[in-house]
Amino acid sequence: MMPKLYGLLKYSVILLWSAFVVAPFLWALTTSFKTANGVTGGPTYIPWLQYEPSLTGWRSLFGGAGGIDIVKPYLNSIVVTGSASAISLVLGTLAAYGLSRFDYRVGPAKNADVLFFFISQRIMPPIVLAIPFFLMLQFLGLLDSLLGLILVYIALLLPIAVWVMIDFFNNIPRQIDEMAMLDGCTPFGAFFRVILPNSLPGIIVAGLFCIIFGWNDFFFAFTLTFTDAQLLPVAVVALNSSVTPWWSLSASALISVAPLVLIAFLVERFLSRGNLAGAIR
Template structure:
């Protein structure tokens, strides 16, 4: 009896040791991957507080490898001593920040709405356009991403000149909506296909219309996919540079164009570029953190339903 108890306790200790070792390895890998993901942001923030020699020497730890300075933020008029004074650079930054916010949010919202409706139709109804069926139509949308943006440069430049859309926010919004729409359609199509059709049939039996079933039953369950599609669209449109530099000049310039222009007679102003880059990505970080809570909440609600 005592031997059996001893063997059981030894087996329990061995199990706990192996479980603890496994959990330790998992947490170490997660910590390592967190450091890898956050290091570019850390590098950008620290570079905005470096002088030119510190940037070239690759100093990493503030107050150890170098003494932090507000050089990058001072050049943008965002340092403590310049924030209260007038600054043309800060005014230009705020204007471009507003342009990026309006174009990215508008294009992402329109793309999610239109893409969700198109994906819902592709997942619930059968279409036939010549030889094309639902799968062919879905692939057609995805194939639009294969075309390099530089191929569309001249056609859009000529078209926007004829339509008086050059250097306008509405021009960028329309173009960005077309750019991210295929991605939204594919994400939402998979989301809708994972929802059983019996839920809609039950709603129709209860007296709801197709639109009523969509808004009251399907849409709450598909909310996590819509939020994921919105976040992805927002990141892509916020960081888009090629068309923003091509189709805008004065009034509708966005932040990526301003980041790329941080060059001087002696080369690239890394401290200014780092400060501007961090100021540009900070809203995306905040939006990602805020919407992640709703994403998890939506996933839990969908699982319960």
């Protein structure tokens, strides 16, 4: 009796939570096929029966009347987020491994201080960084360019990668490295052949964080670009006008979130494989 009741309770809670998560998506989905009349006429859900579906919202994203062309900013976003995340992940993983395994001294600063220096980059509010970044990119002639954005995003994403990865490496016992070296690896071999394959879940988590932060950033994309290197979040804002085009915004929200959902589905099975780090005992 008890297990049955427990199961019922468990699934009720899960169902309720799922409804909370999924409802906004369904809402956005129906709204994206509505027009002004459909939106203002009270809550309706079933196309053709309750409202007349229309492609106005979707058309406005691809050069339709009063809309934008989303394709170029979309590709820009993929390039910038993808490259910045990949570079941050590589640099961050190497830095984190170094900080986790070797002792550094920079003047009076030791490993913990170096780590804090990395992470402190994310402590200050972004607005503080806007003007320095602007001036630096201006000096380099990289304002409104994808390369400039990639550099800025690396600066923003690297601390996240280091932070996630150092925690992961600290949880992998040093004996694994020592064992690999006893088995005949060089220190670099131990990292690449043993530690790195063991760290896949951590790398995936760090990668996810990087991609999510990079993809969703509006502030720096807005302050450091004008027209050429426009990114998706900035382009979407251009949809707004005196009468809020809910249908266009809904369509753009769906198309913006699509890559993240796709990635989440792809990596989910790696994440649920459990913590591989506990290699001892």
